[in-house]
Every structure is written in structure tokens, then in C-alpha cells.
Amino acid sequence: MPTQILMPALSPTMEEGTLARWLKAEGDTIEAGDVIAEIETDKATMEFEAVDEGVLGKILVPGGTDGVKVNQPIGILLAEGEDESALEDAVKAAESKSGPKSEPASAPAEAEPPSSPKPEAAPAPAQEESDEDPEPTYDSFKRQSVREALRDAMAEEMRRDPDVFVMGEEVAQYEGAYKITQGLLAEFGDKRVVDTPITEMGFAGLGVGAAFAQLKPIVEFMTFNFSMQAIDQIINSAAKTLYMAGGKMGCPIVFRGPNGAAARVAAQHSQCYASWYAHVPGLKVIAPWSAADAKGLLKAAIRDPNPVVFLENEILYGQTFDVPDVEDFVLPIGKAKVERRGTDVTLVAFSRMVGHCMEAAETLAGEGISAEVINLRTLRPLDTATILRSVRKTNRVVTVEEGWPFAGIGAEIGQLCMEQAFDWLDAPVTRVAGADVPMPYAANLEKLALPQPAQVVEAARAVCYASSQG
Amino acid sequence: MVASRRDRASSKDSEPAVDAHRFEPADLEHYYRSMLLIRRFEERAGQLYGMGLIGGFCHLYIGQEAVVVGLQALAREGDSIITSYRDHGHMLATGMDPKGVMAELTGRIGGYSKGKGGSMHMFSREKRFFGGHGIVGAAVPLGTGLAFAHQYNEDGGICFCYFGDGATNQGQVYESFNMAALWKLPVVYVIENNRYGMGTSVERAAAAGDLSQRGAAYGIPGKGVNGMNVLEVIEGAAEAVDHVRGGNGPYLLDVKTYRYRGHSMSDPAKYRSKDEVSKMRSESDPIDQLKKRLLEDGVFDEAHLKDIDKQVKEIVGEAAEFAQNSPEPDPAELWTDILVDA
Ligand SMILES: Cc1ncc(C[n+]2csc(CCOP(=O)(O)OP(=O)(O)O)c2C)c(N)n1
Ligand SMILES: [Mg+2]
Numbered sequence: 001m002p003t004q005i006l007m008p009a010l011s012p013t014m015e016e017g018t019l020a021r022w023l024k025a026e027g028d029t030i031e032a033g034d035v036i037a038e039i040e041t042d043k044a045t046m047e048f049e050a051v052d053e054g055v056l057g058k059i060l061v062p063g064g065t066d067g068v069k070v071n072q073p074i075g076i077l078l079a080e081g082e083d084e085s086a087l088e089d090a091v092k093a094a095e096s097k098s099g100p101k102s103e104p105a106s107a108p109a110e111a112e113p114p115s116s117p118k119p120e121a122a123p124a125p126a127q128e129e130s131d132e133d134p135e136p137t138y139d140s141f142k143r144q145s146v147r148e149a150l151r152d153a154m155a156e157e158m159r160r161d162p163d164v165f166v167m168g169e170e171v172a173q174y175e176g177a178y179k180i181t182q183g184l185l186a187e188f189g190d191k192r193v194v195d196t197p198i199t200e201m202g203f204a205g206l207g208v209g210a211a212f213a214q215l216k217p218i219v220e221f222m223t224f225n226f227s228m229q230a231i232d233q234i235i236n237s238a239a240k241t242l243y244m245a246g247g248k249m250g251c252p253i254v255f256r257g258p259n260g261a262a263a264r265v266a267a268q269h270s271q272c273y274a275s276w277y278a279h280v281p282g283l284k285v286i287a288p289w290s291a292a293d294a295k296g297l298l299k300a301a302i303r304d305p306n307p308v309v310f311l312e313n314e315i316l317y318g319q320t321f322d323v324p325d326v327e328d329f330v331l332p333i334g335k336a337k338v339e340r341r342g343t344d345v346t347l348v349a350f351s352r353m354v355g356h357c358m359e360a361a362e363t364l365a366g367e368g369i370s371a372e373v374i375n376l377r378t379l380r381p382l383d384t385a386t387i388l389r390s391v392r393k394t395n396r397v398v399t400v401e402e403g404w405p406f407a408g409i410g411a412e413i414g415q416l417c418m419e420q421a422f423d424w425l426d427a428p429v430t431r432v433a434g435a436d437v438p439m440p441y442a443a444n445l446e447k448l449a450l451p452q453p454a455q456v457v458e459a460a461r462a463v464c465y466a467s468s469q470g
Numbered sequence: 471m472v473a474s475r476r477d478r479a480s481s482k483d484s485e486p487a488v489d490a491h492r493f494e495p496a497d498l499e500h501y502y503r504s505m506l507l508i509r510r511f512e513e514r515a516g517q518l519y520g521m522g523l524i525g526g527f528c529h530l531y532i533g534q535e536a537v538v539v540g541l542q543a544l545a546r547e548g549d550s551i552i553t554s555y556r557d558h559g560h561m562l563a564t565g566m567d568p569k570g571v572m573a574e575l576t577g578r579i580g581g582y583s584k585g586k587g588g589s590m591h592m593f594s595r596e597k598r599f600f601g602g603h604g605i606v607g608a609a610v611p612l613g614t615g616l617a618f619a620h621q622y623n624e625d626g627g628i629c630f631c632y633f634g635d636g637a638t639n640q641g642q643v644y645e646s647f648n649m650a651a652l653w654k655l656p657v658v659y660v661i662e663n664n665r666y667g668m669g670t671s672v673e674r675a676a677a678a679g680d681l682s683q684r685g686a687a688y689g690i691p692g693k694g695v696n697g698m699n700v701l702e703v704i705e706g707a708a709e710a711v712d713h714v715r716g717g718n719g720p721y722l723l724d725v726k727t728y729r730y731r732g733h734s735m736s737d738p739a740k741y742r743s744k745d746e747v748s749k750m751r752s753e754s755d756p757i758d759q760l761k762k763r764l765l766e767d768g769v770f771d772e773a774h775l776k777d778i779d780k781q782v783k784e785i786v787g788e789a790a791e792f793a794q795n796s797p798e799p800d801p802a803e804l805w806t807d808i809l810v811d812a
Contacts, residue, residue: 008520011736012527044738051517070522173741174669197639197675198606198667226605229640264525264577266588268604437808441588442577443525444798 002082002090003052005075007061007068010039010046012263013315015070017041021063022075028056030077037063037074042147042318043179054079057087060094135337141322149291149323150180150256150312153298154218156328158188161216164302165192167203168220168257177222178258178317204230204255208237211253211307218302221257224273224311231276238307239282252305256298259287259311260351260402261450267438272403274350277309278379278412284333285380287311289354291321293377296331304333313352336383338390342372345460346390348413349400350376353451357400360456369464379409387413388421395426396463400456405433427463432456493701495769501543501700502764503778505535505757508559510786511568515558515575515589519735523794524575527604528589531559533730536756537662538563540703541630544711548625550616552600552609553632555590556662556729560632564597568785572793580796584803598627606667607640609633610659614646617657617720628656628714636667638681644688647720651688654719658710659685661722662697664729669741682724690720697727698754701763728754 010017018040024030035047036056057078061068068074073094076087144152158164165188170177172185172195185193196203200221207217221227227234234255242250261270278285284306288294294312301308323329339354340361347357354375361371372390376383391397397417399410410431417429435449461467493501512530519528531538534556542563545551553560561571566582574581574592582592591602600616603609613631620627637643638661650657661681665672672679682692691713695706703725710721728750732739739747764770 006521009522009525009735010520012525014736041736043736044740046736046738051513051520170669173674177668195670195674197670198636199639199641201641202639229605229607262526264588265527266586266591266604268591269527435804437804440586440799440804441526441574441583441591442585442799442803444801445577445586445804448801448804 002057002079002086003054003077004073004090004094005036005050005077007070007072007074008039008048009070010048011041011043012265013318014041016067017070018066019061019063019068019074020045022059024056026056026059030054030056050077052077054082057082058091060091135335138324138326140325142325143320144291144295144323145318145320146288146291146294146312147178147180147182147317149295149321150298151182151184153295154181154302155184155187157299157302158184158192161302163214164216164218165194166218166220167194167196167207169196169198169222171195171220176220178314180312180317181220200226200229201233205233205237207253207255208233208241208251208307211238211251212241212249214252216252216254216302218254218256221255223262223269223314224257224259225269225271227255227257227273234277234283234307234309235280239280241282242306243282250305251307254298254301254304254308254310256301256310257312258314258317260313261434261439261446262314264441264443264446265439266441270439272311272401272434273309274311274379274401274403275408275412277311278382278409279407280380282307283380284308284378285311286333286378287313287350288377289316289349289351289375291319292323292329293331293337293375295323296329297333297377299328299330300333303330308333311351316352316355319355331377334378334381334383336377336386337375338372338386339375340371340373342370342394344370344394345396345398345464346372346374346387346394347398347400347456347460348374348376348387350379350409351402353400353402356451356453356456359453360460363453363457364460367461367466369460369466371460376409382412382416384416384420387416391417391421392424395424396460397425397429398432398456398459398463399429400432400451402434402451404436405431406436408433427465430459430463432459493704497543498760498764498769499778501539502757502760502775503782504539504542504563505700505760506778506782507568507785508532508535508539508562509757510782511562511572511789512558514786514790515572516731516735518572518576518790518793524589525577526588527555527734528575529556529734530729530731531556533750533756534662534664534697534727535559536700536703536760537660537697537725537727538632540697540700541658541660541707543700543704544707545630546627548598548627550598550600550613550620550627550629551632552613552616552629553602554606554609554634554637555602555604556634557590557592557602561592561594561597561599561602564594564599566592566594566597566599568789569792572789573796576793576796577798578793578796579799579803580792584807585799586803586807607633607637607642610637610640610643611646613659614650614655614657617650617655618653620656621653626715628658628711630658630660632660632662634667635661635663635665635672635681636670636675637661638684639667639675643684647685647688647690647722650720651685651690654717656714656717657720658707658714659690659720659722660707661724662727663724664727666729666733666741668733668737669739671741680724682722685720685722690722692722692724694724694726697725698750698756699759700756701760
């Protein structure tokens with residue numbers, strides 16, 4: 001039986017990729033371990049090695065093809081002694097099989113239903129009702145991934161201020177484990193783009209010390225999971241010094257990296273630190289959703305004279321949004337954004353969950369429920385004014401976060417509404433949050449552990465006392 | 471598991487030369503079989519990852535087989551073992567069931583952690599395998615704690631505590647060294663020095679390159695061992711194991727090895743040359759080396775080794791089959807195992 005060569009998954013988040021080029025031609029003999037093709041993921045170009053031996057009978061997907069789904073047959077391998085006729089059957093069989101298998105276990109990225117990133121709504125609708133201080137409007141935008149926006153933000157600030165430097169594991173020569181620091185070493189050199197050993201407590205503390213001496217470090221944690229190694233330095237050294245020094249010494253430093261769940265990386269590598277860091281006086285905590293948020297807020301964070309914890313999200317890195325095409329696009333820290341106007345219910349979220357809320361709002365609109373979506377952008381200081389203004393209009397609130405519910409950001413917002421908008425509430429504030437368990441590895445359980453747009457829809461219906469549809 | 475060898479583990483050999491004839495054929499066969507099982511298992515895991523059946527991080531042990539197989543040859547019933555996320559080889563070497571390991575990789579109920587831990591997080595009380603840890607360096611204090619328990623219980627056991635070259639730069643490693651030396655805890659610290667921590671070479675990460683001397687400030691003896699040859703691992707580590715079993719406190723081994731594959735499945739490995747990898751593969755492969763030795767010395771003939779290959783392939787085939795057929799965990803499992811009922 002000829003063997004189908006299938007498009008391989010080459011990273012935890014890969015669903016499709018570009019088959020950049022074949023290194024073998026039809027008719028070539030292949031040994032197990034031979035590199036047969038080059039495949040581009042959103043992060044890197046990877047070599048694809050053969051597992052089986054034989055003769056490359058047929059190339060089904062030519063080099064240079066984009067958007068090849070994982071598990072799609074890309075070629076046919078003939079075993080010793082197999083001929084043309086076997087090949088024909090195999091080609092037919094391969095063609096009848098399109099895209100990835102549908103059984104649950106074989107779709108690794110199933111935990112992330114492609115959450116159709118809506119292009120960030122151009123600020124136009126936000127003008128219908130007047131904010132106390134509305135965001136400026138922009139005429140021209142450029143389409144950028146969150147990854148590129150973060151890189152540009154750092155590069156622009158490094159050009160602007162020679163005291164800014166970036167430090168962390170694999171940030172320089174490898175250009176970032178998630179390719180956020182791409183190109184920075186080439187432009188700024190190894191004095192300002194510094195690869196560290198694996199020593200988080202050490203380099204986080206070193207960064208704080210350098211900030212005491214008035215440099216402006218950007219400390220990258222490969223993921224925020226590893227910031228737990230360094231949390232004492234972040235809280236005891238960075239957050240508290242200004243206070244302990246009676247205002248005489250501060251610490252302009254940014255701690256950044258991906259936060260929250262990625263895909264199938266299990267309990268020690270998937271958790272949300274939003275409420276952990278937002279708990280701490282002396283820190284600012286930012287959690288951007290769109291590429292515009294990422295760009296404007298990271299620039300603001302680097303300029304801020306305080307320690308800032310900047311929580312990114314790995315799954316958002318590859319998503320694209322419109323970013324205002326202006327020189328020096330900086331967003332204010334502490335200001336939320338109304339991403340979608342609505343009158344019946346307020347959905348409050350940050351980071352990736354904003355996308356879930358936008359999706360839910362669309363579904364709700366189809367049912368006649370008008371949802372307003374607030375993208376918090378900053379968690380500390382929290383933009384209570386924007387939340388309260390919305391609540392007083394819609395009288396109903398659903399908070400959405402990926403982290404655990406207990407003592408989470410949703411709990412804080414619920415309390416805020418109780419204290420400051422009690423008389424306006426027509427239903428109890430409701431939380432949608434991650435399941436109160438360590439993150440499981442199994443695909444089906446991971447999906448159950450993470451908030452899904454359908455849960456947001458369900459919660460919104462409940463606070464609107466609408467019966468569920470369909 | 472390796473009965474005949476075990477009795478000789480404490481006989482100290484001073485000559486470094488390795489002579490396959492000083493090992494019993496049964497032992498040699500066991501080393502060969504164990505290394506091959508790890509190799510074939512890992513190749514299959516890589517294949518299942520490519521098919522989307524395994525997700526997330528998956529760190530393969532290919533190239534490093536001689537390290538754990540050699541050290542396990544010196545282990546006794548009751549010893550403990552702990553390592554990081556590059557853990558499949560350690561589990562197979564302690565005799566854990568390949569089916570249960572593979573099914574954990576696919577996230578199924580038949581896996582060692584019911585599919586809830588995945589590649590990096592498996593455990594077996596029975597085999598005294600204590601994980602399976604994702605945080606670089608974190609297993610070192612944990613292994614030191616296992617040694618503390620051996621001493622506390624006076625059970626004669628020791629802990630084999632494995633970590634990477636990259637992990638040697640974590641502060642908690644040195645906090646552990648200090649306590650272990652201070653209290654003479656029975657722990658063999660094993661650095662699996664595969665030259666890189668992700669994309670960073672030892673030279674770019676560690677001051678004063680010789681990692682075997684990282685315990686010197688605490689008076690912990692250390693030495694380098696060739697980790698690409700299983701017999702040299704055994705000979706080289708015997709002294710360390712004797713030292714630790716003898717109640718003299720910790721010992722640090724810098725076992726020089728190499729990983730053939732990328733750090734995990736998504737690493738294009740641009741930080742090293744292809745020549746470097748292919749040279750290691752062709753000149754220093756642990757399985758090829760042992761095979762050549764066995765044939766040249768006439769310990770086994772080609773046919774016997776082929777038989778072993780076949781048996782190993784079958785075991786791995788069955789494991790892969792089991793891992794694909796075992797069902798996903800029941801949704802109710804999401805809410806179990808958070809706390810023990812008390
Ligand atoms: C505290 C911490 N920081 C960073 C990481 C990400 N990370 C995973 S493995 C790794 C490299 C470790 O290298 P080494 O200790 O040499 O082990 P090897 O992977 O070579 O076996 C890094 C940086 C992590 N898991 N934990
Ligand atoms: Mg290493």
C-alpha cells in the first residue's frame with residue numbers, strides 16, 4: 001500500500017501552514033529521516049523529515065502553496081516494488097480525503113475554535129454616543145498581527161530612548177521563543193537585546209536594579225508561567241520600592257510575555273496571572289486584545305515611570321487587526337475601549353476573551369439582544385468610569401475572563417457594580433470564567449476548562465431573562 | 471530489573487576502558503533493548519504529533535538514551551527518580567508501561583495521568599518515578615526532598631535527580647546543593663548536558679563552562695561522563711552512586727549527551743549546524759555504538775539483534791495502537807483530582 005504523506009503539525013497552535021518547497025522530486029528515493037520539504041508556520045520555517053522510506057510517487061500539493069491544513073495529504077510515497085497503478089488508487093484515495101480528520105482527538109487545536117478575529121471595529125460607531133473623553137479617530141490603518149505590533153512598539157521606543165533595552169531568554173539570537181523580538185538584535189545589537197540564561201529570579205531582579213539606576217528595561221518572560229520564579233522581585237522589589245522610599249526611588253520597568261492558556265500545554269504552562277498582579281498596589285497591569293491595543297499600550301508602558309506588567313496572549317500573536325497608521329501611536333494606560341455599542345447588556349472582558357465577547361454579541365444581535373462590549377485594556381488602574389457608564393445604560397453585566405473565577409477580575413467588577421451601580425442593576429452581575437481546576441491536557445477537557453463564546457451568549461441571555469434559542 | 475549488574479554496581483572500577491565482556495550478556499541485551507525502545511517510542515511519538523494526535527509541547531529524548539539507561543543500570547529497587555519535561559525515556563527506563571505513556575501523550579483515559587497531564591506530567595508511585603515537571607530547575611529541590619525522605623526513613627534508597635544544562639543556571643539548584651551537602655542527603659544530581667537549553671548553547675549561558683564543578687563551592691564532588699556510550703555511563707557513574715549510597719552526601723555528574731531533534735516539536739533548530747547534528751548521529755550514536763560492540767565482540771549475532779528490533783517495534787506499535795484507541799477522559803474528569811477528600 002502506498003503511504004500518504006500528510007501535512008504535519010509543527011507547533012502547538014498550528015492548524016495550517018505554507019508548504020514552502022519540496023526538497024525531493026517525484027521519482028526520488030527517500031530514506032527515513034531525509035528532509036523532504038520545508039514548511040512555514042506562523043513562527044518559523046521548519047524542515048519536514050520523512051518517517052517512512054520509499055519512492056516519492058506523486059506530489060499532491062506543490063511547493064509555494066499557502067493554507068495547507070494539518071493532516072491533508074501532500075504527497076504519496078511508494079514502497080519498494082509498487083508501481084503506477086498503485087499510485088493512481090492512492091491519489092484518488094488522497095483526493096477524497098480533504099482537510100484534517102474530524103474526530104475530536106485528532107484535531108489538536110480544537111481547543112481554540114478559530115475565534116474569527118473580527119477586524120477591530122473602526123472607531124466610527126463609538127461616535128454615536130458621546131464618551132466623556134472619546135478616543136481620537138484615525139483615517140488610515142495598516143493591517144498588522146499582534147506579534148508585529150508588539151515588535152514595532154519596542155523598536156520605536158528603543159529608537160526613541162537609548163535607555164530602553166530588552167532582556168530575557170532567547171530574545172536575541174533566537175529572536176524570541178514566540179518571535180516577538182524579531183529583528184531587534186539586528187537593529188540594536190547585543191548591548192540592548194540581551195539573551196539571559198534560564199534564571200528568571202536573577203534577571204527579573206537584575207532588571208529592577210537597572211531600573212533603580214534609571215535604565216528602562218523590558219523584561220520578557222518566555223511565558224508568564226515562568227514569572228512565578230521571579231514574582232518576589234516583581235512584587236517586593238519592583239512594586240513596593242517607590243512607597244518604601246517615600247517617593248524617592250522608583251522603577252521604570254516593563255515585564256512582558258504571553259499569559260494565559262496556549263494550546264494543550266497542560267497545567268504548569270497555562271494559567272492567567274491577571275488577578276494575581278492586579279491585586280498589587282504599586283503595579284500597573286495591562287492586558288491588550290487587538291494589535292492596536294498591543295502597539296499603543298506597550299509604547300505607553302515603556303514610557304511609564306512605574307513597573308508595568310504587560311500580559312500578552314500567545315493565541316492572539318498571529319491574529320491581525322487594523323492599527324492606526326500614524327507616527328507614534330500611543331494609547332493611555334487606564335482607559336478601556338467600548339468595542340461595540342449596545343443597550344441591553346454589558347459584556348466586560350480583556351485580552352483574548354474580548355474576541356469571544358465580540359462573537360457572542362454578534363450571535364445575541366441575531367436574537368434581538370443588543371450587547372455592549374467593553375475591552376478593559378488595563379486591569380490596574382481599572383477604568384471604572386467606562387464600566388459604570390455602560391452599566392447605568394444597560395443595567396446588566398456579564399464579565400468574561402479566562403482565569404479562575406475565585407477572587408478574579410470578574411469578582412472585582414461585580415463588587416464595583418454593587419458599590420457604585422447597585423440601583424441600576426436589573427439582574428445579578430454574572431461571571432463567565434475558566435473552570436476552577438488546573439488546566440487539563442486532554443483536548444476535550446481543555447475545551448471544557450476554557451470559556452467559550454456560547455457560554456457568554458448563555459450568560460447574557462440569562463441576565464436578560466431571555467429564554468435560550470435553538 | 472537488571473539483577474546481575476546490580477550486585478556489581480558498587481564494585482569500584484578505576485580503569486576507564488570499557489570492555490563489553492565485563493558485562494553479562496543479559497545486561498547488555500537489556501541496555502540495547504531499553505535504548506532501542508526509547509528511540510522507537512520517541513520516533514513514533516514524533517509521528518503521532520505530526521498527525522495531530524499529540525498536542526502542545528512534546529520534548530523528545532532521541533540521542534540521549536544512554537544517559538538514563540546507563541544510570542538505571544545502577545539503580546536499585548526503592549530508589550527514586552525525578553526529571554523535567556523531557557521525560558519519556560526516564561519513564562520507559564524505569565519500566566513504566568509504554569502503552570500508558572503513549573496514551574498520556576495522546577490525552578486519553580488510558581494514560582498515566584488519565585490524559586490530564588500530557589507529555590510533561592506523568593508519575594508512578596510504583597516505579598518511584600516522581601515526574602515529569604515543566605518548570606526548568608524545579609525538579610532539583612523536589613529531588614533533594616526525595617533524598618531527604620530516604621534519609622529520614624533510613625530506607626537505604628537514593629534519588630537520581632535529572633536536569634538539563636540550561637537548568638544549572640537556576641538559583642534553586644544552588645539552594646538545593648547547599649542543603650544536600652549540609653545534610654549529606656543521598657542524591658545523585660545528573661546534568662543531562664545536551665549542549666543547549668532551547669536555542670542557547672552552554673557556552674552562551676554558563677560562566678566557567680565545566681558544569682561538573684558547579685557543586686564545588688558546597689564541597690559536592692563532580693565529574694564528567696560520556697553520555698553517548700551506555701557502558702561508559704555505567705562505569706563513570708558507578709563511583710558517584712557508591713559515594714551517595716555510602717552515606718557521603720550528594721554527587722554531581724555532568725553527563726555529556728546530545729539531542730538530535732529540536733528542543734520541542736516547533737523548534738527549527740537554526741542555532742546549530744546540520745553538520746554538527748549529523749556528525750553526532752553518525753559517529754557517536756549510543757545505539758549504533760553498542761550494536762557495533764556487541765557484534766564485533768561476538769556477544770550476539772545480527773539475527774539476535776534483529777529479533778530484538780522486531781520485538782521493540784511490536785511493543786511500540788501496540789503502544790501507539792492503544793494510545794489511539796483509548797477513549798478521551800469522561801468530561802466529569804475535569805472536576806476530579808483537585809483535592810483529596812479529607
Ligand atoms: C522556569 C522556566 N523558564 C523557562 C522555561 C521554558 N523552557 C522550557 S525548556 C527550556 C530549556 C531548558 O534547557 P535544559 O535545561 O538544557 O534542558 P533540555 O531541554 O536541553 O533537556 C526553557 C527555557 C521553563 N519551562 N521554565
Ligand atoms: Mg539542554
